[in-house]
Structure formats: structure tokens, C-alpha cells
Amino acid sequence: MRAETALREPSMDQLIAILNEIRPGQNFSGAENFFDQGLLDSLDLTALVAELESRYGVFIDVDEIVADNFRNLAAIKTILARKGVNL
Amino acid sequence: MSENKNEPTARRVLLAGDTTLDPLGRLLERGQETLRLHTSAAPYGQVYQILLDPSHPAWAFQPDYLVVWTAPQLTMPSLGKLLRFEFDSATEVYDAALREAEQFADGVLQAATRIGLVLVPSWILPTQERWVQTITWRQGIGITNLLAKANLVLAEKFAVQQNIVLLDTGYWQASLGRPAHDPRMYAVAKILYSQNLFQKAAEEIKAVLRGSLGLGKKVVVCDLDNTLWGGVVGDDGANNIKLGAPDPVGECFHAFQTVLKGLRSRGLLLAICSKNDEKFALSVIEGHPAMALRQSDFVAWRINWKDKAENLLSLAEELNLGLDSFVFLDDSPQERDQIRHLLPKVYTPDLPASPSELAPFLSSLNCFETSSLGKEDFERTEMYQAERSRKQTLDVSGNVENWLRSLQIEVHVAPLRRENLPRAAQLLNKTNQFNLSLRRLDEKSLWDWAEEPSNAAYTFRVLDRFGDFGLTGLASLSFVGTEARIVDFVMSCRVMGKKIEEALLGYTLARARAAGADRIMAPPVDGPRNEPAKAFFAAKFSNSDGATIDVAKVGIPPQISLREER
Numbered sequence: 001m002r003a004e005t006a007l008r009e010p011s012m013d014q015l016i017a018i019l020n021e022i023r024p025g026q027n028f029s030g031a032e033n034f035f036d037q038g039l040l041d042s043l044d045l046t047a048l049v050a051e052l053e054s055r056y057g058v059f060i061d062v063d064e065i066v067a068d069n070f071r072n073l074a075a076i077k078t079i080l081a082r083k084g085v086n087l
Numbered sequence: 088m089s090e091n092k093n094e095p096t097a098r099r100v101l102l103a104g105d106t107t108l109d110p111l112g113r114l115l116e117r118g119q120e121t122l123r124l125h126t127s128a129a130p131y132g133q134v135y136q137i138l139l140d141p142s143h144p145a146w147a148f149q150p151d152y153l154v155v156w157t158a159p160q161l162t163m164p165s166l167g168k169l170l171r172f173e174f175d176s177a178t179e180v181y182d183a184a185l186r187e188a189e190q191f192a193d194g195v196l197q198a199a200t201r202i203g204l205v206l207v208p209s210w211i212l213p214t215q216e217r218w219v220q221t222i223t224w225r226q227g228i229g230i231t232n233l234l235a236k237a238n239l240v241l242a243e244k245f246a247v248q249q250n251i252v253l254l255d256t257g258y259w260q261a262s263l264g265r266p267a268h269d270p271r272m273y274a275v276a277k278i279l280y281s282q283n284l285f286q287k288a289a290e291e292i293k294a295v296l297r298g299s300l301g302l303g304k305k306v307v308v309c310d311l312d313n314t315l316w317g318g319v320v321g322d323d324g325a326n327n328i329k330l331g332a333p334d335p336v337g338e339c340f341h342a343f344q345t346v347l348k349g350l351r352s353r354g355l356l357l358a359i360c361s362k363n364d365e366k367f368a369l370s371v372i373e374g375h376p377a378m379a380l381r382q383s384d385f386v387a388w389r390i391n392w393k394d395k396a397e398n399l400l401s402l403a404e405e406l407n408l409g410l411d412s413f414v415f416l417d418d419s420p421q422e423r424d425q426i427r428h429l430l431p432k433v434y435t436p437d438l439p440a441s442p443s444e445l446a447p448f449l450s451s452l453n454c455f456e457t458s459s460l461g462k463e464d465f466e467r468t469e470m471y472q473a474e475r476s477r478k479q480t481l482d483v484s485g486n487v488e489n490w491l492r493s494l495q496i497e498v499h500v501a502p503l504r505r506e507n508l509p510r511a512a513q514l515l516n517k518t519n520q521f522n523l524s525l526r527r528l529d530e531k532s533l534w535d536w537a538e539e540p541s542n543a544a545y546t547f548r549v550l551d552r553f554g555d556f557g558l559t560g561l562a563s564l565s566f567v568g569t570e571a572r573i574v575d576f577v578m579s580c581r582v583m584g585k586k587i588e589e590a591l592l593g594y595t596l597a598r599a600r601a602a603g604a605d606r607i608m609a610p611p612v613d614g615p616r617n618e619p620a621k622a623f624f625a626a627k628f629s630n631s632d633g634a635t636i637d638v639a640k641v642g643i644p645p646q647i648s649l650r651e652e653r
Contacts, residue, residue: 043109046272050282054265062271 012087015076018055022047028073035067045070052076058083097123098296101150103137104128105161106279108154114289122297131277134162138194141201152204152296155195156288158279159210159234163187166237169230170216177228188237192244199248203529204299206292207245208256209238213268213279249509250531252295259287262451290453298456300527301516304434305412307350308402311361311368311390313418315347315380316340317442320371321363331377339442344379346449351384354464355455356406356471359388360398360415386471395422396429406471407580409519409616414454458516458530459509463557470581473554491585491646494551498560498590501652503537503544510558511546515577519616521588523576523609523624541566543598544575547591549582556582562595564602571604573636576620586644588623593643596636610634 317329547560
């Protein structure tokens with residue numbers, strides 16, 4: 001039961017955990033732009049999109065899979081909010 | 088899964104494909120605790136160049152393994168045409184596609200001569216490529232028919248080469264329950280497959296590689312109550328446990344036992360660890376009409392009221408196997424938790440909550456891969472049971488020398504040959520305890536090494552009056568001038584404790600001296616678990632150093648008869 005509740009109530013910590021699974025040891029919380037600062041690359045972006053979709057049950061369309069939409073925690077929060085998921 | 092300290096070096100995997108495979112590479116590099124992999128994804132679309140040209144820059148990575156994952160519609164352009172209905176004659180493009188499949192297979196065969204192991208995921212089509220259902224399986228025209236046939240072409244062509252493994256991508260796709268292809272990612276980055284499929288592929292490829300390195304599990308230890316049957320037999324009684332038809336829960340436990348029996352039949356060892364009355368529990372196992380497993384399917388059991396960790400340790404000792412080759416199945420979270428804490432090397436997976444999930448769960452565990460399947464695997468349980476009879480004989484007769492004589496041990500020696508190569512390589516890679524140098528080689532590398540004129544390798548098959556142990560020993564020599572070095576000296580733990588190692592060493596020395604060696608070295612390698620081999624050799628060295636064998640200390644024991652097969 002507890003695991004299910006956690007799934008329905010996404011948090012910033014969970015998002016950071018997802019990012020750290022893709023790139024262990026990086027400090028995502030303070031970064032302005034993951035891609036410009038070299039924390040993520042375009043292949044990581046595809047892995048991130050897949051993980052967000054399966055974790056939160058959202059669909060991110062082909063024209064939304066651009067680095068700018070996922071450049072930092074706030075940007076990811078915005079695109080998830082547009083899909084009805086509030087962090 | 089537990090760590091394995093016998094696997095210190097990282098292996099290199101080269102990925103070649105006609106679409107972007109980098110996501111697979113990244114997933115293969117995750118989870119370094121079971122198997123350390125470094126990967127390099129070659130630029131996509133250069134499959135033939137890489138397969139056919141040994142000087143292609145991709146080979147500079149010096150890979151141990153090659154994964155060739157191609158899309159059928161790209162590697163067989165004619166299949167692509169059939170798929171899109173771009174043809175005058177369906178039969179012509181159908182035949183042309185099969186020729187392209189053969190051409191691809193020939194390329195893989197060529198590359199396989201340059202590398203230890205090649206993994207080829209079989210061809211699948213994206214589900215969004217729906218074809219005309221009425222004719223898709225029709226002979227000579229249909230796309231489904233062609234795809235099946237093209238995969239068979241690969242299987243048939245690859246059969247001549249031991250070091251090519253065709254992987255079942257169709258199974259991965261079916262087991263996902265989610266799309267295996269992602270048209271968006273193909274548009275964004277030429278990534279044809281979904282992250283889910285890549286995850287599945289990475290798990291399966293790792294399982295195959297672990298199997299080829301002898302890191303697969305060897306023993307499954309099961310609890311009884313609510314694991315092999317429903318209910319608690321001591322409380323409910325033998326007639327009231329849930330096992331077999333018509334009870335649906337009973338059906339599920341029977342199905343679970345059937346899968347376990349399948350594992351046993353292909354070479355895994357089954358054992359029991361249960362808190363029960365031994366006599367009563369064994370009578371249920373033998374007597375209950377719906378048991379798929381009987382006493383003879385288990386090589387050992389600890390049915391008592393002792394601590395389970397203690398019981399697992401004593402099982403490991405009896406079977407002479409390391410805890411890292413054990414899987415422990417128990418419905419109780421408390422028991423599992425205890426084993427995970429006290430014996431972290433034992434793989435203790437959570438069991439599914441529903442009995443209906445038990446059989447599928449066991450089938451989906453990917454820790455039972457093996458490099459090959461042969462006679463020794465199919466007869467393993469019987470061999471362990473014969474060993475129990477031998478030990479009982481020892482208890483009765485008491486005197487070790489008399490007991491050894493009574494066993495009528497025979498050792499049959501043969502040079503390394505094509506037909507005994509798979510088992511010899513399996514033995515070399517799986518043996519941790521009686522292993523002088525812990526050298527790990529795949530079949531091809533072992534064969535190539537033994538083919539060199541200054542090297543020689545011998546295999547030993549052991550039999551006694553209770554049965555045939557199969558190929559259980561391997562020794563190899565390397566000559567430099569009048570000096571010989573024992574490179575590998577490996578013996579299965581199944582035949583330890585019968586002075587068979589004396590006979591193997593005696594024979595190896597005789598061969599070295601017959602070839603003109605006047606000094607024979609056997610430098611041992613320090614491994615975490617090869618103390619038995621180190622101790623045996625320590626007693627054979629001349630006093631001056633720790634590597635030269637004193638031939639006066641070696642002799643073939645009179646109780647063992649040694650025969651040479653030419």
C-alpha cells in the first residue's frame with residue numbers, strides 16, 4: 001500500500017533519484033542547465049523521458065523531447081505539471 | 088545477486104548495429120557488482136564493415152564480446168521492400184531477402200573467428216508494422232513467414248560455430264507487456280527499441296555472459312510449507328496441504344514444482360531447508376500423490392528445527408559448493424531477511440505473494456544460464472546421489488584405504504578434443520576450489536591456446552563402481568626448452584578426497600618428462616577459494632622454492648587404474 005501511495009505522490013527527491021540513476025554521483029539539485037553543464041547528454045534525455053513516462057504514467061510527445069524542456073529541475077516540474085503531475 | 092570475487096577484471100563489449108545502441112551500452116555498464124562490463128557502441132550503420140574488416144577502427148577497442156543487433160527491415164533491404172509492398176513479384180523479394188539473411192550470417196561467422204563470443208539478438212519487427220493478416224504467414228510471400236525463416240537461416244548457419252549465441256528477442260518483446268519499439272525515439276535519435284526492451288536485453292545479455300563465465304547459480308534450496316505446497320503440513324496433516332488438482336491453489340504449487348523439476352533435469356541441484364519433522368516431511372514427499380518432486384530429485388536436505396543459516400552452511404559443506412552458487416527460496420520474509428543479513432552471498436529473491444505467480448517467477452529468474460548443456464548436466468543429480476552412497480560405504484567400512492580400493496576408481500585420460508571442448512571449458516570456468524591458476528578462457532581461446540605447438544592439454548574422466556563422474560579434470564602444460572609449466576590444473580569438487588588429484592598430477596608429470604622436460608613448475612595463483620589446490624601443490628614442491636615440483640613426491644596411487652584414450 002505504502003509503495004502505491006509513494007507513486008501517486010511524486011516528489012522532488014524522487015525526481016533527483018531518477019536523475020541519479022541515469023547519472024550517478026552528479027549534483028542535479030543546484031544545476032541551471034543539465035545539458036550545458038555536462039550533467040546529461042542527448043542519450044540521457046531519451047532514458048529520462050522513458051523513465052518519467054513509466055514512473056508517472058505520462059506521455060511525452062515527439063516535439064516535446066528537446067533538451068530545453070528538461071534542462072533543470074524547474075523545467076521538468078513544469079512539463080510534468082502540464083501533464084497533470086504535480087511535484 | 089551476490090558478488091563474486093573470482094571476476095576481478097572488466098570485460099569489453101563492442102556493440103554493432105544499424106540503429107543507435109548506445110542506450111544498451113549504458114545499461115550494460117550499470118550494476119557492476121555482478122559483472123563488470125565496459126562497452127563501446129560503434130557508429131550505427133557500419134555492421135558489414137565491422138564484421139568483415141579486422142582493421143576497422145571499432146576493433147581498436149579490443150573487445151572480449153561482440154553484440155550484433157540489427158533490424159531485419161534494414162539488414163535485409165528486400166524484407167523492407169516486402170514490408171512496404173514495393174515489389175513487382177513478392178516471391179522474388181522473398182527469396183532475395185533470404186539470400187541477404189545468409190550474407191549477414193556469413194559476415195557474423197567471419198567476425199566470430201576473431202573474438203571470444205558473439206551475441207546476436209534474433210530479428211523482430213516493430214508491432215506497429217502490421218501486415219496483411221490473411222497472407223502474413225503464407226509460404227513464399229508473407230512477412231511473418233519470411234521473418235521466421237530468416238531467423239532459422241541464422242540459427243542453421245551459426246550452428247557450425249560454437250561461440251555464436253542467437254538470442255531470443257521475440258521472448259524479450261513478449262515478456263515486456265509494453266511496447267518494444269519507440270517511434271518517437273527513432274525520430275529523435277535513431278533509437279529503434281524502447282528503453283524497456285533495452286533494459287530486458289541488458290539483463291538477458293548479462294545473464295548469458297555470467298553463464299559463459301561460470302557465474303551462474305548451481306543449487307536451489309527450497310523451503311517446504313507454503314513454498315513447495317500450500318499450508319503447514321505439521322499442523323494441517325498430509326491430506327490437507329494444498330497440492331495438485333482440483334484445488335486451484337494446489338495446481339499452482341504443482342506447477343511450481345514442475346518448473347523446479349525442469350531445472351533439476353538440466354543440471355541444477357535441488358535441496359531442502361525446512362523447519363519440520365524430517366521423517367514425516369520425507370514421507371509426505373514420497374507419498375503425496377500430487378508431488379512432482381520426490382526424494383530422489385533432491386541431492387541433500389536439512390529438515391530440522393535448527394537455524395536456517397546454519398543449515399545452509401552445512402548444505403554448502405556437504406555439496407562442496409560455495410554459497411555464491413546458492414539460491415534460497417522461502418515464503419517467510421523473516422527467514423529471507425535473516426539469510427540476506429547473515430549469508431549475503433546466497434541469492435535470496437522475494438517470492439511473489441500469489442501462488443499463481445510462483446511458476447512464472449521461477450522461469451523468469453535469469454541466474455541459471457550456462458555456457459553449454461551436456462551429459463554431465465543431465466546426470467548431475469544422479470552423480471550426487473551416487474556420492475551419498477559412496478559416503479555411506481565409507482561410514483560402514485571405516486578404513487579409508489580399504490574404502491578407496493572398494494570403489495574401483497578408473498581415470499580415463501584423453502587429449503583436449505573438439506568433442507570434449509565444451510565440457511572442458513565449462514570445468515575450467517566453473518571450478519573455484521581445486522584450481523591451480525584460476526585461468527578463465529572461453530572455448531575458442533582454450534582451443535587456440537592448446538593448438539599451439541609448445542602447449543598441451545589433457546582431460547580426465549573419472550568412473551567408479553557407483554557410477555560415472557564424467558569429465559571432471561583438466562591439466563595443461565606449456566614447454567620452454569627443457570622446462571615445463573603446469574598452466575591449468577583443475578578438478579571438479581565432485582571427485583575431491585579420493586586421491587584422484589594424485590593420479591592426475593602423476594600422469595601430467597609423466598607427459599612432461601616424456602616430452603623432455605627436466606624441470607616442472609606449477610606456480611599457484613592466490614585466489615579467494617582455491618586453498619584445496621594450493622595445499623595439494625604445496626606438499627609437492629621441492630624444499631628450495633614454492634613452484635618447482637619434486638617428482639619423488641608424486642605417484643599414481645595403486646588403488647586407481649589409469650587408462651589412456653588416444
